[in-house]
């Protein structure tokens with residue numbers, strides 16, 4: 001694991017805000033950016049339909065029409081929402097390493113040209129990375145704070161097939177192994193409650209991440225979004241969701257107990273940007289309230305992130 005900042009104890013789980021405060025001594029905010037990328041699982045390179053749950057405008061605050069807005073302008077707009085602070089440019093929409101090296105470099109350089117941006121967080125697919133891209137990112141990591149966020153969603157290939165990810169878990173492991181030891185922090189995105197998955201399957205995904213030694217995890221609960229394949233499956237009664245946060249919190253806490261205590265938690269649950277796009281579930285709780293519920297549950301249990309952590313062989 002490349003994570004070089006130990007969690008501050010005691011704590012129920014290792015918050016990203018805590019990691020940033022320990023590393024930089026002040027808050028760091030991520031500014032979401034749509035840099036106009038596409039995705040090989042949508043443009044026909046891998047597939048045309050995309051992942052079954054994906055409709056990008058539902059989780060990226062800038063719509064595609066906003067790509068006419070430059071990266072510099074998106075950063076300035078994002079800063080206005082926050083007080084004086086440090087910032088990471090979060091290349092969030094679609095697949096943010098999917099392009100020629102010189103194009104990628106121009107985009108990342110534009111983001112870093114703002115003196116208040118101390119680094120980058122780059123979301124991508126594990127099969128859209130290469131030695132050349134990683135060498136370039138390694139150079140950025142020498143001079144700025146750099147996270148790469150790989151979508152995994154599940155460590156189970158039958159699930160990945162079912163949700164049409166277009167890659168397998170071995171592809172994710174290979175990307176992590178290629179990225180390791182370059183000074184780049186590695187975050188994995190996973191979804192709890194995917195079709196056909198039992199809790200024990202989700203815990204195996206946690207074990208998979210522990211063994212690979214990622215630095216961060218972003219948890220999502222399955223959300224059904226309009227304009228997706230999943231929406232049709234949900235309407236047909238083929239897919240279930242956690243109807244209430246109370247259904248999700250115990251599973252999430254079980255995952256946290258099994259997760260290495262040194263892995264930073266970037267997020268605890270999905271955050272659809274538009275209620276109008278969200279079919280289900282509709283939880284009234286805010287992200288902050290979900291965090292409070294998680295802390296409350298762990299407190300009642302007398303446990304914390306990593307209290308059941310052990311590396312096992314699958």
Ligand code: SF4
Pocket residue numbers: 039040041042049050051054055056093094095125151165
């Ligand atoms: S979730 Fe990511 S990889 Fe899947 S279709 Fe959407 S943008 Fe592409």
